[in-house]
Amino acid sequence: MANDEHNLRQIFFLECEELVASAEHRVESLRAGNALEPEINGLFRAVHSIKGGAGALGLKSLAEFAHAFESFMDMLRAGNAEADDTAIELMFECVDVLRLLVDEVEKGTPAPADRREAALSALRSAAGDVEELVDEEFYGDDDGSWAMPAGPPADGDVKPLRKYRIRLVPGERLLAAGVEPLRILRSFREMGRVSTDADAGTLPPLNDFDPLICHFRWTVILETSAPQSDLDEIVEMLDDLASIEVDELTPPPIMPEPSDTAPVAVAGPRTDRAQPERSDKPGATVRVDVNKLERLGNMVGELIIAQAFLARQTAGMDPKKQRPLFRAIDEMSQHIRDLADAATSIRAQPLKVVFQRFGALIRELEKSTSKQIRLNVTGEGTEIDKTVVDRLTEPLMHLIRNSVDHGIEPAQVRTSIGKDPVGHLRLVARQQGTHVVIELSDDGGGIDRTRVLNRAIERGLVAPGTPMTDQEIDELVFLPGFSTAAAVTSISGRGVGMDAVRQAIAEMGGQVRLSSRRGEGTTIQLVLPLSLAILDAIVASVGVQNYLIATSSIVESLRPSSGSILRIDRRENLLSWRGAMLRILSLGDEFSVDGSVADPTQAILVIVKHAGGEMIAIQVDDLIGKESVVVKSLEKNFRKVRGISSATILGDGRPALILDLPTLGTKQGRRQYRDAATLVA
Numbered sequence: 001m002a003n004d005e006h007n008l009r010q011i012f013f014l015e016c017e018e019l020v021a022s023a024e025h026r027v028e029s030l031r032a033g034n035a036l037e038p039e040i041n042g043l044f045r046a047v048h049s050i051k052g053g054a055g056a057l058g059l060k061s062l063a064e065f066a067h068a069f070e071s072f073m074d075m076l077r078a079g080n081a082e083a084d085d086t087a088i089e090l091m092f093e094c095v096d097v098l099r100l101l102v103d104e105v106e107k108g109t110p111a112p113a114d115r116r117e118a119a120l121s122a123l124r125s126a127a128g129d130v131e132e133l134v135d136e137e138f139y140g141d142d143d144g145s146w147a148m149p150a151g152p153p154a155d156g157d158v159k160p161l162r163k164y165r166i167r168l169v170p171g172e173r174l175l176a177a178g179v180e181p182l183r184i185l186r187s188f189r190e191m192g193r194v195s196t197d198a199d200a201g202t203l204p205p206l207n208d209f210d211p212l213i214c215h216f217r218w219t220v221i222l223e224t225s226a227p228q229s230d231l232d233e234i235v236e237m238l239d240d241l242a243s244i245e246v247d248e249l250t251p252p253p254i255m256p257e258p259s260d261t262a263p264v265a266v267a268g269p270r271t272d273r274a275q276p277e278r279s280d281k282p283g284a285t286v287r288v289d290v291n292k293l294e295r296l297g298n299m300v301g302e303l304i305i306a307q308a309f310l311a312r313q314t315a316g317m318d319p320k321k322q323r324p325l326f327r328a329i330d331e332m333s334q335h336i337r338d339l340a341d342a343a344t345s346i347r348a349q350p351l352k353v354v355f356q357r358f359g360a361l362i363r364e365l366e367k368s369t370s371k372q373i374r375l376n377v378t379g380e381g382t383e384i385d386k387t388v389v390d391r392l393t394e395p396l397m398h399l400i401r402n403s404v405d406h407g408i409e410p411a412q413v414r415t416s417i418g419k420d421p422v423g424h425l426r427l428v429a430r431q432q433g434t435h436v437v438i439e440l441s442d443d444g445g446g447i448d449r450t451r452v453l454n455r456a457i458e459r460g461l462v463a464p465g466t467p468m469t470d471q472e473i474d475e476l477v478f479l480p481g482f483s484t485a486a487a488v489t490s491i492s493g494r495g496v497g498m499d500a501v502r503q504a505i506a507e508m509g510g511q512v513r514l515s516s517r518r519g520e521g522t523t524i525q526l527v528l529p530l531s532l533a534i535l536d537a538i539v540a541s542v543g544v545q546n547y548l549i550a551t552s553s554i555v556e557s558l559r560p561s562s563g564s565i566l567r568i569d570r571r572e573n574l575l576s577w578r579g580a581m582l583r584i585l586s587l588g589d590e591f592s593v594d595g596s597v598a599d600p601t602q603a604i605l606v607i608v609k610h611a612g613g614e615m616i617a618i619q620v621d622d623l624i625g626k627e628s629v630v631v632k633s634l635e636k637n638f639r640k641v642r643g644i645s646s647a648t649i650l651g652d653g654r655p656a657l658i659l660d661l662p663t664l665g666t667k668q669g670r671r672q673y674r675d676a677a678t679l680v681a
Contacts, residue, residue: 012054020046041077163248195220358427362404385530391507538557547657553661559604563576571589585619586603632649
């Protein structure tokens with residue numbers, strides 16, 4: 001029984017995450033001036049669902065607050081209160097408090113009691129004393145069916161009626177999720193006139209009766225002038241909690257008799273209504289434990305390793321003599337690739353999971369900085385590996401705080417220079433090949449490079465008089481502990497800044513790019529891999545060892561001529577490449593690999609993007625080929641090693657290390673490199 005309750009709580013928390021995000025979106029839509037009625041109704045349903053679930057699970061504080069919020073929303077729905085700017089700000093605050101209360105019961109993070117009480121007080125002032133809401137009574141018709149009368153149509157607002165048959169079959173989790181069937185029927189009633197037949201044929205004997213399962217089914221006949229989208233909204237709200245079938249019964253229009261007169265345009269039946277076989281509505285969803293996904297990913301990984309091993313073993317065979325075998329191997333390889341893609345897509349989550357929390361952050365920053373900020377988000381449906389999603393919130397929150405604090409000017413300053421007093425942030429996500437690009441841009445003042453350079457000189461990070469390009473000055477903000485803040489505030493000035501962001505993104509196999517124009521704003525790009533489980537990489541040999549370099553980081557590879565090499569000393573060489581001098585980093589030296597090629601002209605140089613966009617040349621003995629490999633955590637099985645991000649198993653069964661380019665080549669890592677060399681010995 002305890003396990004069942006735990007499962008119900010986990011399901012409730014997952015649904016709360018979606019419901020709170022939906023509620024916040026509704027309020028944003030209200031502030032943007034969108035249609036009042038559908039947004040208020042949608043917000044009411046989201047809050048009501050949270051209240052019902054919290055009440056069913058005994059989460060008293062959350063249920064009480066949600067009920068107070070719901071009562072206020074019911075007043076707005078009834079037209080007894082106005083959705084003005086004050087009401088919208090109150091709704092925003094209540095959504096934030098809801099999120100805090102959910103986090104409190106889910107994660108044990110205490111919600112500020114004063115903030116909850118202040119919001120409750122504001123709700124009481126707006127809605128009066130909160131009393132228990134009572135559903136309107138249903139009454140029986142003479143024929144034994146149930147009917148609920150619709151209100152009269154608005155004066156002068158006559159729209160054609162459409163008729164629907166709706167079959168509602170509650171799922172087993174409907175009541176446990178806090179959804180009341182009468183509320184669903186009431187939602188249909190609010191759309192127009194309904195007649196309802198209840199089917200109790202599935203009601204079990206009393207000994208088998210489960211009070212947490214709704215055993216009734218309903219057939220509803222609905223006549224309404226409301227748009228199809230209102231009905232779709234109710235259907236989508238229930239999602240996997242109930243099965244709803246909707247059939248339109250509206251009779252086709254009467255076509256005019258042919259005549260000799262000019263043709264008359266006649267409105268035909270709706271063609272924008274999604275048909276069952278061509279529905280754009282997402283399919284039913286199933287919530288799966290993360291551990292099961294991890295197990296699936298590991299099994300797919302083992303298949304990929306086995307497939308690579310089989311390919312190695314058959315490399316010397318004649319395909320013509322072993323045609324059936326090679327055909328079977330090709331088919332198996334294709335199926336494994338498809339399975340790997342499917343496993344990756346299952347692990348993927350929309351970035352909406354991260355982005356939906358930033359509305360509350362913006363409102364918090366508006367209060368603490370007295371600046372006016374608007375956040376515009378696009379591409380929140382872009383999907384990326386769940387591991388990345390889980391680790392992306394903190395870096396993005398820091399970047400947003402940084403943009404508001406350092407980038408966007410106060411309203412009076414913006415007005416004085418001809419800008420909109422409201423500062424604008426744009427958060428955009430898009431997929432590019434095997435990567436996802438997340439771009440945060442502001443329309444603030446841009447980077448003050450003179451101030452940045454002077455602060456770097458003050459702290460001894462740059463020698464006075466050192467010539468630096470704009471890009472090189474911009475890169476100074478990524479130095480550990482660097483800050484231009486004049487004083488420590490709740491937002492910035494403690495020296496934990498952009499270097500932490502870059503390090504966090506680098507640990508996910510990503511890169512950070514920055515561009516800025518003085519007076520116009522700053523843009524920061526995060527480039528992240530779609531999946532952290534499977535990697536496309538080039539296998540490079542160094543002595544008797546193999547190392548992997550992610551193909552996404554490789555610019556080109558070459559065997560240099562003696563004239564392109566500038567020798568500094570025995571261990572330091574530079575490569576002249578396309579008008580630039582690149583540092584050559586020998587993996588043999590870095591990892592102390594015996595038997596590696598020392599002369600760069602006898603080796604292969606792989607040009608890669610290093611930390612901060614710097615190009616370096618990695619020296620290896622040879623390139624073996626490209627492989628899709630399964631990434632195995634080195635930190636979990638050994639410990640964190642600078643210069644190495646993870647490990648894998650190659651097709652020949654041998655382990656290999658995957659390079660971590662952002663930390664490769666640092667002096668403090670040399671001892672650890674020698675330790676790492678023993679891992680594959």
